[in-house]
Amino acid sequence: MARRAAEHRAQGRHTVDLTLGEPDFTPPGHVIAAAQEAAGRVLGYSPANGLPALRRAVRNAVKRDRGLEYADTQVAVGCGAKQVIFNAFFATLLxxxxxxxPAPYWASYPAMIRLCGGLPVVADCPAASSFRLTPQALRAAITERTRWVVLNAPGNPSGATYSHDELAALAEVLRRNPTVMVLSGEIYAHIRYDDREYVGLAQVAPDLRERILLVDxxxxAYAMTGWRIGWGLGPSDLVRAITAVQTQNCTQTAAVSHLATVAALEGPHGILVERQATYRCRRDAALAILRQSPHLDTMVPDGAFYLFPRLATGDDLAVADALLEAGCATVPGSAFGAPGHPRLSFATDITTLKWGCRTVVDVLDEVAS
Ligand SMILES: Cc1ncc(COP(=O)(O)O)c(C=O)c1O
Structure with a gap:
């Protein structure tokens, strides 16, 4: 849809793009300064699991932000969270x-699982269950062949998070199924709008830590999508396997980015709070417009920067086409395993966002009339 939006623009048609899955900010200034300084140093090949300073910064950050302690041997680094996840599936799936x-899902999860020879088993988590995996749905999806369950919170595209009790209930099911690993995708943990402290499964169920890969x-958080640094924290044997895959597919992620990431994690964090407030304003402005439509039911996302309203009627693919024709690019929910929803990103300026949301409301009126 982003490509089609760009084509429309190239033809001179006014088109706003609400498909973006990345912040529209630059990285914090001190990160850019650290990268400039690093670029002037001799930086050769570095360890596949990251420079020691990077691993240390990651461990300190997860201790500061989540109260979790990891050993140096429990940190894997890749070209973004995506590569760590891919490496984990590649290293473990037969x-x-x-x-x-759980659906709705980030579209890359099932694609990566298939590429690694595995079988994605989709567990529907509809708007009626607030897009969260329930213990019943988890229990029903587990078979003898289950190797992993993916938990992603705040979720892309739903923005849903889990409470402590909801995670505790999932942990109970996992305790009864000791061979199932958990991939906890926590990349949006710093972009949240509730005042609760962030909790992930590793905090709620420390006894399951040997089965959890926390990915971030x-x-x-730092608007550094292009810098390609992500990490996985988990049991040492899994981290060793992930690192072995990393070594043979691209050696390491760029060392300049390692040092920029150290600066991001160890530097001042005020800018994250400011940006969170900006996202919150945008979210609320978009919600105020979308809620005027009788054709949409929009849940308030707890985190991330997406709105995932439910269409009262209509096919999400046809609606996405109609929206694009009217000048607003969105992503149809079918791409996330949840037909019947458009996904609107609010990682864009407020003028663009408001124009896009008004277009959504108008187009749905027209479609319904
Ligand atoms: C849930 C989720 N995990 C991971 C990523 C990718 O993260 P990275 O840029 O670190 O590879 C995305 C990007 O859209 C995402 O939505």
Missing amino acids: PGDEVIV GVSK
């Missing part, structure tokens, strides 16, 4: 192994 993926990175 043909036909199943991975439970600098892409979303």
